[in-house]
Amino acid sequence: MTLLSRITGLIRDIIFASILGDKAAADVFFVAFRIPNFFRRILGEGALSAAFVPVFTDYRMHRTREDVSSFLQLMLGRFGLLLLAISAIGVAGAPLLVSIVAAGFLDDPEKFNAAVSATRITFPYLFFISLVAVAAGMLNTCGRFAAPAATPILLNLCLIGAAVLLVPRVSSSPSALAVGVVAAGVVQLAFQVPFIRREGLTIRPRVVAKPEDKAGLDGVKKVGKLIIPAIYGVSVAQVSVFINTILASFLVTGSISWLYYADRLMEFPVGVFGIALSTVILPHLSRIRHATSGNAFSSSLDWASRWVVLICIPAMIGLVMLAEALVATIFYHGGFTTNGVRMTALGLIAFSVGMPAIVMVKVHAAGFFAHEDTRTPVKVAMYAMGLNIVFCLILVMPLKHVGLALATSLSMFFNSAWLFLLLRRKKLYRPEPGWLVFLCRCIVACLLMGIFLWLFRGNTGLWIELSIADRAMRLLGLILVAGIIYILALLLSGLRPRQLTMPETNES
Numbered sequence: 001m002t003l004l005s006r007i008t009g010l011i012r013d014i015i016f017a018s019i020l021g022d023k024a025a026a027d028v029f030f031v032a033f034r035i036p037n038f039f040r041r042i043l044g045e046g047a048l049s050a051a052f053v054p055v056f057t058d059y060r061m062h063r064t065r066e067d068v069s070s071f072l073q074l075m076l077g078r079f080g081l082l083l084l085a086i087s088a089i090g091v092a093g094a095p096l097l098v099s100i101v102a103a104g105f106l107d108d109p110e111k112f113n114a115a116v117s118a119t120r121i122t123f124p125y126l127f128f129i130s131l132v133a134v135a136a137g138m139l140n141t142c143g144r145f146a147a148p149a150a151t152p153i154l155l156n157l158c159l160i161g162a163a164v165l166l167v168p169r170v171s172s173s174p175s176a177l178a179v180g181v182v183a184a185g186v187v188q189l190a191f192q193v194p195f196i197r198r199e200g201l202t203i204r205p206r207v208v209a210k211p212e213d214k215a216g217l218d219g220v221k222k223v224g225k226l227i228i229p230a231i232y233g234v235s236v237a238q239v240s241v242f243i244n245t246i247l248a249s250f251l252v253t254g255s256i257s258w259l260y261y262a263d264r265l266m267e268f269p270v271g272v273f274g275i276a277l278s279t280v281i282l283p284h285l286s287r288i289r290h291a292t293s294g295n296a297f298s299s300s301l302d303w304a305s306r307w308v309v310l311i312c313i314p315a316m317i318g319l320v321m322l323a324e325a326l327v328a329t330i331f332y333h334g335g336f337t338t339n340g341v342r343m344t345a346l347g348l349i350a351f352s353v354g355m356p357a358i359v360m361v362k363v364h365a366a367g368f369f370a371h372e373d374t375r376t377p378v379k380v381a382m383y384a385m386g387l388n389i390v391f392c393l394i395l396v397m398p399l400k401h402v403g404l405a406l407a408t409s410l411s412m413f414f415n416s417a418w419l420f421l422l423l424r425r426k427k428l429y430r431p432e433p434g435w436l437v438f439l440c441r442c443i444v445a446c447l448l449m450g451i452f453l454w455l456f457r458g459n460t461g462l463w464i465e466l467s468i469a470d471r472a473m474r475l476l477g478l479i480l481v482a483g484i485i486y487i488l489a490l491l492l493s494g495l496r497p498r499q500l501t502m503p504e505t506n507e508s
Contacts, residue, residue: 001149021335032118070216077205104249128185262347274359285370354409445489
């Protein structure tokens with residue numbers, strides 16, 4: 001489902017590139033879409049998952065059905081009320097938000113006003129998508145992953161519909177796409193309801209607690225205590241994104257769009273593999289913590305870490321080697337320019353360098369979240385954010401938008417390494433034997449794959465001159481052959497699929 005969502009997201013971005021290109025309208029919409037997404041990742045997917053899933057797992061395993069129902073009703077009611085208030089404030093404060101996030105727009109009143117209008121339309125999306133995140137946490141804890149992973153497909157379909165049906169009929173294309181964003185939030189929330197009911201979970205929100213709701217209220221308070229440091233942690237990561245947007249708004253028109261398209265391509269493997277892995281590993285680790293003893297927790301973290309290396313290192317090399325080919329094949333048509341291909345490709349290379357660290361952070365942070373420790377990842381993320389700001393200020397002048405992307409990658413390596421050291425210090429994770437041999441196998445396989453791509457990737461001019469069909473066929477061929485080389489090299493070096501299966505546990 002995650003793979004399908006990323007494919008539809010790629011189709012969505014192809015349509016965006018064709019209709020909006022890398023011009024001012026694209027910059028405006030991406031700013032307007034990024035603002036509610038900033039709060040969504042703080043209140044919804046990021047902090048809420050880290051705080052809600054461990055508590056809900058504990059309640060399902062150790063509390064009565066009535067206590068679980070009370071907890072969910074109060075959680076939905078109080079969290080929903082908070083979201084309504086934040087959404088109303090966001091709509092009213094859109095001019096202030098845009099002036100902060102895209103300060104460079106202040107010199108262009110038309111661009112600024114368009115961004116404010118689009119932001120006011122998109123902001124209510126926060127209410128719906130954050131409740132979708134609560135529903136996803138409920139279903140993931142119950143071992144149901146397909147339905148929550150499918151909801152982004154609905155977002156992509158709604159945005160594609162808005163781009164095709166509304167943009168040609170509305171004077172402001174950013175506002176037209178903003179309507180699609182809000183519609184997607186409603187559709188995604190409605191889609192989750194039948195699956196929650198199938199699990200026998202309550203979806204009737206309540207704000208006022210009854211005398212018999214003590215256990216449920218305790219759970220809500222516990223989530224509240226855990227979510228505050230988690231919000232800080234996720235905010236730190238998102239502030240880095242905002243800093244990139246603020247600085248990019250002062251650069252030439254198109255810089256925000258180049259960073260957006262580059263980030264979307266880098267996020268494809270992160271979404272297909274990284275988010276799927278982190279989604280599965282958190283409830284798994286939470287159950288292990290409550291139900292088993294011994295080395296099962298560390299073994300599961302080790303298993304996930306090996307998969308990150310196995311998938312993300314070759315994916316990084318592939319993105320770096322094929323950056324221009326990917327951008328030209330996927331985005332070079334309609335309003336997208338030749339210069340946009342080159343600039344986006346450079347941004348993609350800089351972002352891709354940090355992709356393995358981004359996924360590893362998700363895995364390492366899950367180790368702390370499963371122990372209901374949301375403070376440690378926050379502290380590490382705060383230092384990483386400070387380092388990211390320093391790198392941004394140093395690199396933005398000589399490297400422009402590429403420097404902003406590279407600063408993000410460098411700070412993520414710092415974040416990942418520090419979390420790993422803290423896991424070791426707290427004795428939550430001890431690498432299993434065989435890592436040196438495993439790394440050597442992966443490095444040799446990546447080198448062979450990288451040499452092939454270097455020899456046959458071609459230059460920018462070649463990809464631009466080819467037709468869209470020829471670009472797609474050539475790119476697909478390169479990816480398939482490179483993948484075969486990588487897999488064969490691993491098999492010939494002695495790596496076997498059975499060595500990569502999740503370790504068995506004695507979960508009850």
